[in-house]
Amino acid sequence: MATIVGEHWIIEFxxxxxxxxxxLPYLQTxxxxxxxxxxxNLLETVDHAFTPQGVTALGLLSESHIxxxxxxxxxxxxxxxxxxxxxxxxxxxxxxLVSTLKPDHHTCKIIRRGPQxxx
Numbered sequence: 001m002a003t004i005v006g007e008h009w010i011i012e013f014x015x016x017x018x019x020x021x022x023x024l025p026y027l028q029t030x031x032x033x034x035x036x037x038x039x040x041n042l043l044e045t046v047d048h049a050f051t052p053q054g055v056t057a058l059g060l061l062s063e064s065h066i067x068x069x070x071x072x073x074x075x076x077x078x079x080x081x082x083x084x085x086x087x088x089x090x091x092x093x094x095x096x097l098v099s100t101l102k103p104d105h106h107t108c109k110i111i112r113r114g115p116q117x118x119x
Contacts, residue, residue, distance in 0.1 A: 005114040006064060006084035011094065013077040015104025021070035021077055024049040027057045030100045031068060035059060038093040040066070040083065061085075066093070077101060082113065 020026060028047060035042040041062035048056050053073060059066040063085040069078045081093055098106060 002116050003114045004112045006082060006112075007087060007090060008080065008082040008111040008113050009090055009094065010109040010111065011079040011081070011097070012107045013079065013097075013101055013103035014075060014106070016070075016075045016077055016101050018053075018072040018075060020101060021075070022049075022053045022055060022072040024055050024057075027055050027068055027070070030097070031057050031059050031066065033100070034093050034096045035061070035066065037096050038089040040085065040089055040093065063089075075104075077103070 024047060028045065031045060031047075032042060034040075040059075042059050043062055044060045046058050046060075050056075053071075055068070055070045057068045061083060063083040065080070065082055067080045070076070079097060081090055083089060094108060
């Protein structure tokens with residue numbers, strides 16, 4: 001039987017307010033607050049604001065990582081959360097991201113990560 005070491009959530013947000021997706025200080029706060037609320041152990045962050053628009057914010061977690069990449073002109077954010085921690089943390093993180101980034105629509109693909117059985 002394959003061992004599952006964690007879940008990787010691939011999240012797509014569409015219809016987000018452009019000004020929110022282009023606000024680096026706000027997205028830094030959202031990333032940190034999401035980790036705090038979900039009880040994810042944030043070790044370090046790195047981010048970059050692109051010209052003329054767009055932001056990438058990454059959080060290194062003791063459980064793995066969280067990332068937000070934005071395209072304000074499209075109202076689009078691509079978000080990844082990979083954690084070997086509690087599954088409940090992912091639900092809390094997603095709920096907070098939805099409430100703060102306010103997408104009109106979102107999807108989430110869940111990938112279970114870990115060594116696979118030999119075929």
